[in-house]
Amino acid sequence: MNKRFGLKVTHLALxxxxxxxxxxxxxxxxxxxxxxxxxxxxxxxxxxxxSFSLKNIRLLPQKESSTVTFTITVKNDxxxxxxxxxxxxxxxxxxxxxxxTRLAPQDKSKRKLAAGSTQDLIYYAxxxxxxxxxGLSVDVIKWDFSKPKYEANxxxxxxxxxxxxxxxxxxxxxxxxxxxxxxxxxxxxHQMKSGDNYIPTLxxxxxxxxRTAVTxxxxxxxxxxxxxxxxxxxxxxELKSLNPNITTPWRLTGTIPTSVDPEGWxxxxxxxxxxxxxDVPVAVFELAESESAAPGSGEHLKFSTNAGMYTGExxxxxxxxxxxxxxxxxxxxxSNTDQDHSLTVPKLxxxxxxxxxxxxxxxxxxxxxxxxxxxGSSEVLQVVGKLPIDQAFKSIKLVLQEKESESEDxxxxxxAEFTERTVLPRIPFYRAGDGYKTAQAGRxxxxxVHGVNRYKGGNSELFAVQVEVDNLERRSSDxxxxxxxxxxxxxxxxxxxxxxxxxxxxxxxxxxxxxxxEIPQDYATSSLHLVMGDAxxxxxxxxxxxxxxxxxxxxxxxxxxxxxxxxxxIKQLDLYPYxxxxxxxNTSSNVRDFAFKLDYEILKSKLVQANNEKRNLVIAIEDxxxxxxxxxxxxxxxxxxATTSGKEAGGVMKIGKGQLSFTIPNTxxxxxxxxxxxxTIKIYDEFQGKRKLIATQKITLISIIEKKGKGE
Numbered sequence: 001m002n003k004r005f006g007l008k009v010t011h012l013a014l015x016x017x018x019x020x021x022x023x024x025x026x027x028x029x030x031x032x033x034x035x036x037x038x039x040x041x042x043x044x045x046x047x048x049x050x051s052f053s054l055k056n057i058r059l060l061p062q063k064e065s066s067t068v069t070f071t072i073t074v075k076n077d078x079x080x081x082x083x084x085x086x087x088x089x090x091x092x093x094x095x096x097x098x099x100x101t102r103l104a105p106q107d108k109s110k111r112k113l114a115a116g117s118t119q120d121l122i123y124y125a126x127x128x129x130x131x132x133x134x135g136l137s138v139d140v141i142k143w144d145f146s147k148p149k150y151e152a153n154x155x156x157x158x159x160x161x162x163x164x165x166x167x168x169x170x171x172x173x174x175x176x177x178x179x180x181x182x183x184x185x186x187x188x189x190h191q192m193k194s195g196d197n198y199i200p201t202l203x204x205x206x207x208x209x210x211r212t213a214v215t216x217x218x219x220x221x222x223x224x225x226x227x228x229x230x231x232x233x234x235x236x237x238e239l240k241s242l243n244p245n246i247t248t249p250w251r252l253t254g255t256i257p258t259s260v261d262p263e264g265w266x267x268x269x270x271x272x273x274x275x276x277x278x279d280v281p282v283a284v285f286e287l288a289e290s291e292s293a294a295p296g297s298g299e300h301l302k303f304s305t306n307a308g309m310y311t312g313e314x315x316x317x318x319x320x321x322x323x324x325x326x327x328x329x330x331x332x333x334x335s336n337t338d339q340d341h342s343l344t345v346p347k348l349x350x351x352x353x354x355x356x357x358x359x360x361x362x363x364x365x366x367x368x369x370x371x372x373x374x375x376g377s378s379e380v381l382q383v384v385g386k387l388p389i390d391q392a393f394k395s396i397k398l399v400l401q402e403k404e405s406e407s408e409d410x411x412x413x414x415x416a417e418f419t420e421r422t423v424l425p426r427i428p429f430y431r432a433g434d435g436y437k438t439a440q441a442g443r444x445x446x447x448x449v450h451g452v453n454r455y456k457g458g459n460s461e462l463f464a465v466q467v468e469v470d471n472l473e474r475r476s477s478d479x480x481x482x483x484x485x486x487x488x489x490x491x492x493x494x495x496x497x498x499x500x501x502x503x504x505x506x507x508x509x510x511x512x513x514x515x516x517x518e519i520p521q522d523y524a525t526s527s528l529h530l531v532m533g534d535a536x537x538x539x540x541x542x543x544x545x546x547x548x549x550x551x552x553x554x555x556x557x558x559x560x561x562x563x564x565x566x567x568x569x570i571k572q573l574d575l576y577p578y579x580x581x582x583x584x585x586n587t588s589s590n591v592r593d594f595a596f597k598l599d600y601e602i603l604k605s606k607l608v609q610a611n612n613e614k615r616n617l618v619i620a621i622e623d624x625x626x627x628x629x630x631x632x633x634x635x636x637x638x639x640x641x642a643t644t645s646g647k648e649a650g651g652v653m654k655i656g657k658g659q660l661s662f663t664i665p666n667t668x669x670x671x672x673x674x675x676x677x678x679x680t681i682k683i684y685d686e687f688q689g690k691r692k693l694i695a696t697q698k699i700t701l702i703s704i705i706e707k708k709g710k711g712e
Contacts, residue, residue, distance in 0.1 A: 031516060032319040040073075041163060044140065044155030049077040054157035058281035059133040060164050060222070060270050061230045066131055067278050068099075069124045070138065074156075076113045084119065085111050086143050087154075091125045094135030099125045119471070124280060126330070132228070134161045152236050165442045166266050169288040175269075176499035180214045182242070183207045186267060186285045187249065188302060192353075192399065197255040198262055199414045202287065203304065204269075205247045213241040217271050220279050221252050223287075226264035231256045236402070236413065238306055253413045278524065289695045303416040305402050308343045310373075311335040312419040314398065316381075318427050320554045321485065321493055327384045328352050328360065329533075329552050330398055332418070335378040342372040342531050349401040349412055350383045354393035360385040364400075365552055368441040368489040378645065380440075381550040384536060395419070415658075419479045427531065429556040436555060439533075441479050444472040447555075449530065450512070450576060461523065463494075463688045465530050465559060466576065471511070476504040481535035483551035484515045494544040496521060499611045500593035513609035516688065530557045541594065567695040570683055575617060575694070577608035578639060578655075585681075587621075587699055594664045596621070596630065602639055612636035617653070618684040618691065621661075621699075623677065630664050 043053040057070035072089055076082050092098045103447075104122035113119050127136075134222035137158040144152035167173045172185040189202040200223060208214060218239060222230045233254030242248050252267075264285040270279035285691045301312045336343045345366060352360040362385035373379050383398060400416040430436050435448030448468050455462040463486065473479050478502070486494040499514035515530065533540035533551035565575065573580045584599040598619075615637070621630040634653045653660070679699050684691040 006645070032121070041159060042157040046154030047142065047152070048080075048082070050082060050154075051075045052154065052157065054138055054159070057133065057136065057159060058268075059127075059131070059162075060125075060279055060281040061073050061129060061135075061228060062251055062278060063226070065126045065129050067124060067280060068127055068131075068133075068136065069112065069122065069281055072121045072123065072138070072140070073118060074113060074121060075118045075507050076115055079115050081114050083111060084113055084121070088141045088143070089121075089123050089124075090139040090141055091127070092137055092139065093127065093131050096208040097128075099127050111639045126278065130427050133165055134159055134163050146526045159604075164266070164284075164286070166184060166284040166286045168282055173283040173285065175282055177208075177214050177216055177242075180208050180210050182214070182216075184283055186287065189267075190289055190417065191262060191265075192397075192414055196258055198258055199253065199255055200265070200287075201251065201253045201303075201414060201416075202233075202247050202267065203251055203302070204267070204285075205530075206242055207247045208242060208244060208624055210244050215241050219282065220270040220272055222258060222270065223254065224248075224266040224268050224284075225260045227260065229260060230268065235269050236306065236404075236415075236571070237304055249309050251415065253415070259503045266591055279332070290555070301418065303400070303513055305346045305348075305415065305418050308336075308347060310343065310346060311337045312400065312416050312418070317396075317424055317642055318538070319424045320427060320533075320551075321389075321487075322550060323495070326389050327550055328362070328385045328396070328424075329389065329550075330383045330418075331382060331553070332380060332381050332400070334373065334379050336373040336375055340375060342374045344372050345370055345669070346402070348381065348415075349403065350385075351399055352383075352385045352387075352403070353397040354387075354391070355395055356397075358393070362398075363536070363550070365536050365541070367534070367552070368445070369538060369539055370441065382404045382536075384550045384552060386550070392455060396424075410535060415696050427554045427556050429484045429529070429558060432558045432560040435468075438480070438553065440480070440534075442473065443477060445479055446470040446472060447532075447557075449557055449559060452525075452559050453685065453687070453692055454525070454564070455687050455692045456521075456563055457690035459521065460518045461521055462515055462516055462688055463519050463525060463528065464687060467513040467515060467530075467532075467557075469511045469513060471505040471507060471509050474507050476506050476509075478504055478543070479511055481536045481548065482513060482515075482532050483531035483548050484530060485530055486519075486528050487558045488529075499614065501609045501611050503609075504609070505609055508607075510606065510608045512608050514611070514615075525562075528559055530559060531555070532557070537582075564692075566693050568697065570681060570695045570697050573683060573695050575636065575685060577605050577610060578636070579603045580607060580617070581597050585699070587679075594630070596660070596664070597655070598660045600651060600653065600660060604640075604655060612639075614688050615685040618686045620682045620684065622682065624679065630662070632660075632662065 041054045041057060043051060045051045055071040055073055057068065060067045068091060074084065089101050090098055091101045101123050102125065104124065107121050110119055110121065136199065137156050139156050140154040142152045142154055143150055171182045174183050175184055185205050187203045187205045192199045206216065217240065221233045221235060223233055224230045231254060233252045236251045236253055246590040267285040267287055268281055269283040270281050272279050303310055311353055313333040315331040315333060317328065320329060321326050334346060348364045350362045350364050352362055354360060361597055362383045365382040365384060367382060368379065370379055397416050398418040401412040402415050403410040403412055432449065435446055437446050438444060450466040450468050453464045455464065469479055471479065482498055482500060486496060494517040496515050496517040501511040505511045511690045528642040531554060533554040535548035536550045536552055537546040537548055570582045580600045582598055586597040588595045618631065618633045619630050622628050638652060639655050677700060681697050681699055682693060683695040685694050
């Protein structure tokens with residue numbers, strides 16, 4: 001009697017050990033009779049038509065040990081119910097060492113199994129840190145008090161040598177969150193090498209077909225390398241409820257030293273058990289580099305930030321000059337293709353990686369003022385980095401980054417990588433006479449070269465290009481500031497200055513930019529072309545008086561030949577955007593002075609705004625010896641601002657009709673007012689202090705020429 005009582009106490013103590021209580025991880029919290037659809041690893045048939053199958057065995061290395069979890073599926077093919085508490089599982093490694101195996105807390109209530117029924121039992125154990133998964137096996141024991149040690153071995157469930165426990169790349173693992181089956185899969189994985197570390201970035205998708213939202217636990221994630229080492233990686237997305245029938249992506253990133261083999265990695269998903277003080281493995285996935293991990297131009301890459309999932313597409317990437325450096329500039333289109341709601345425009349950082357080693361810091365420039373990206377819409381970001389002129393490289397990568405938090409010193413994480421060919425393409429060029437459109441929201445415009453002018457004076461010449469910019473917006477707009485330079489086919493580069501329009505340009509209005517540079521005297525300009533782009537300061541388009549430090553959207557424009565036909569009469573002159581007509585010129589002289597009168601009319605060809613502060617119309621008169629005894633300058637910018645005529649104001653010209661009238665003291669005391677003296681009137685287009693002769697006409701100093709007749 002006492003002996004039998006002692007046996008019952010031993011049985012109770014062992015059972016209590018098996019169902020030791022701890023906080024239940026949600027991955028273990030399956031409902032009664034629930035079973036994951038997983039592949040059977042090994043099976044045996046025990047006594048009384050009861051069979052046992054090993055499923056879902058996983059191993060997660062910890063600091064000084066490893067955690068093993070596995071599922072035993074018990075099937076009762078007998079005619080009578082059985083007591084599950086009559087059975088236990090004993091884990092052992094290849095050396096034969098055994099480990100204490102505990103039953104998952106939620107399974108402690110599973111005491112009986114009806115005939116013809118099946119039940120899953122989940123176990124876990126802590127093993128040595130050098131234990132390999134493929135060397136493990138499980139002995140299934142039935143308590144039998146007629147046997148030595150009261151144990152009847154039902155058989156051994158051995159893990160095959162080739163077994164990894166990982167889900168093959170591209171397949172889905174079914175896990176449980178509470179009573180809800182969740183489909184988990186790795187949708188994308190890529191690794192980048194940066195300095196002494198690999199930077200893995202991967203995305204896992206979670207989806208369930210239930211009817212209500214499910215709150216996932218705060219899973220832990222690890223990369224397990226080929227040698228069995230594990231490295232924690234971090235989920236970058238906010239932990240939110242999983243809505244039914246919607247795929248929720250999570251982005252994971254981390255760093256792994258380059259001293260490890262980059263092949264054969266696995267993702268281990270675990271859930272922390274606070275009571276047991278360990279992480280319980282939930283799923284393991286084989287990792288294979290995604291083909292779209294590092295796309296080149298025109299290819300798409302999905303990436304996620306804390307705001308959601310985006311699609312990135314690398315557009316053009318160019319190398320262009322900037323002062324005494326070169327620039328790499330690229331555009332990336334960020335699209336909202338997978339969300340049913342708007343996403344904020346992501347705040348990204350970036351760098352270029354040359355030959356997998358040299359980092360080139362870059363600014364990310366948002367050219368629009370958009371705050372969000374609607375479903376099916378996109379936003380173009382520009383990425384600009386600088387490098388020495390003589391910097392050579394064989395390969396280049398563009399890497400996008402995101403800050404861990406909003407703080408200034410927050411760590412940056414790589415989230416997307418684009419690869420571009422070694423030889424970067426030439427910037428787009430437009431033929432002389434052709435123009436191009438920009439599609440920036442709020443700054444849509446059309447650019448075209450109107451003409452070129454060459455001005456002389458001093459020891460150098462000035463080469464100027466007039467560029468028309470049509471505002472294609474329906475509202476008045478501040479047009480983008482421009483950076484430009486002149487370049488020859490031989491590679492000579494001349495920095496330029498720009499006389500830009502001040503203020504907004506009306507809808508369908510035109511701004512005239514004067515882009516100019518000093519060149520050596522008699523320099524051959526036949527191969528000169530204009531390279532220009534939108535000016536940038538920091539990470540935004542240059543505005544106001546800010547000084548540009550880079551430019552984006554570079555284009556080249558072939559230039560037309562200069563129209564250099566000096567008119568032999570001053571009847572009608574082109575000083576774009578103005579046309580100036582002269583008539584009724586009257587000159588006379590005597591001993592005391594020389595008198596000059598001239599009617600004019602100034603017309604504006606169309607609605608063009610220009611900054612002509614440094615541009616003048618110059619009228620000069622020479623005598624027969626070439627002596628310039630009269631000269632008067634009229635500022636072109638005042639054509640529209642002047643309020644009085646030249647006659648009234650002593651030399652101001654304005655749009656419309658007016659008259660110029662001047663009297664110059666005669667410096668020749670022996671002049672005879674009856675002597676007809678020959679002379680020449682010359683008209684110059686003066687810009688930045690240098691001149692271009694546009695018209696000349698012979699006159700006599702005592703005569704009336706080009707007198708209008710009746711009807712004129």
